[in-house]
Amino acid sequence: MANTITTNDQSKIIDMFNNISSTYDLLNRLLSFGIDQRWRKTACKKVLKGLEKDDLTIIDVACGTGDMLIAWKETSHKLGRNISSFVGVDPSVGMLNVAREKISWCNFKEGKATELPFEDNSIDIISITYGIRNVVDLESAFKEFYRVLKPGGRLVILEFAKQERESALDKFAKWYLHQMIPLIGGLISKDKGAYKYLPDSIAGFITSNELNNIQKNCGFEIVETKDYSFKISTMFISKKPE
Template structure:
């Protein structure tokens, strides 16, 4: 039974989810370009590394939540080389609409299925996949713990949850330089290029700074029922990849 305190929290989470959905829908036309800008053009190599490191094998079923325009799903499908299935889900319909032509261009439409779905309420049975993965999307999920638990729920025992996310660089000097670019230069460029009234690229740096650090995220994954969580840093700690196993 809901308590009086739970009802406002549920409404708050719903409003946040709708706000983020609207925000990403407003920048969908330039989303891929701005991702490259945000990542200093390392984003594709990070996704490829995450997919390879996850231990994907032939005939694996992979779920990529918060798939956006499908870049990580494409990386997985290429590794599977036609032997397996990748499902990409996203809460934002416009993202999926822009991702589909990319998939068709690579002749992967029979290997990658895109569906509109909320990561907090995935429309899949328990233990349906071997791997559930997310790139640069889990920090935008309204309830982080619930999102991780859903990713865990839909994978089989010994399956893996893979989280690729922006982090805070460990080198002090590089961190100062990167944060200046991240919080000052990037939002200005992003706003000019996207021409959106919704300041998504001001939100993104703040969302990264507010996100749990790598050790806190590791602990959170463990508390959500994952074990043997491993951390991989890339590009001086700009991003980290967390991989946890379902018992």
């Protein structure tokens, strides 16, 4: 029987990522068909083009095994932009260990979105990709992002969108998410509960409008919100006012 993880138990969510860290990358590629790489690079490009500044400091919160940091590095190189410091932050030691093996040019710190180990007004860009859904106390996290960002700094979020319509494609997406992902993910990771948590946490997450309202309440200006690939993934870019 799959171990059920509810979306409001922060320490169980982090333990679950520790459990699946060794198979996370393989399953991520298999289950997303690699499209996530395109979503990541598009987000990096949009943020870098909208922020005309050199020697940028970037932190990737909920960095997991480090894929967004790789997207930042490759995209900034392609655009000829200089990043002076990259830091990945995650509360899961298992995920951080995988990231450290893959990436040598970045610092990693253990930490939660609600308690970031950085000074006030010290960072140009914060990203959080497919991670915000796992943060139980959203308001505290957005307040923390606001505290750490420099005035004019950008926050970029990628997250799976909650499917609210019921077209044939949505039905297929729902079947894939609720049936196939727990089956394949459970077989490979040997943790069916973790791959059942994925669709449950997407279905239980707030809508894009609600997410933007929390951001606005915490002081952010919304820059752009855009859905990709038939609304599977949503990009949110916001700004701390100057």
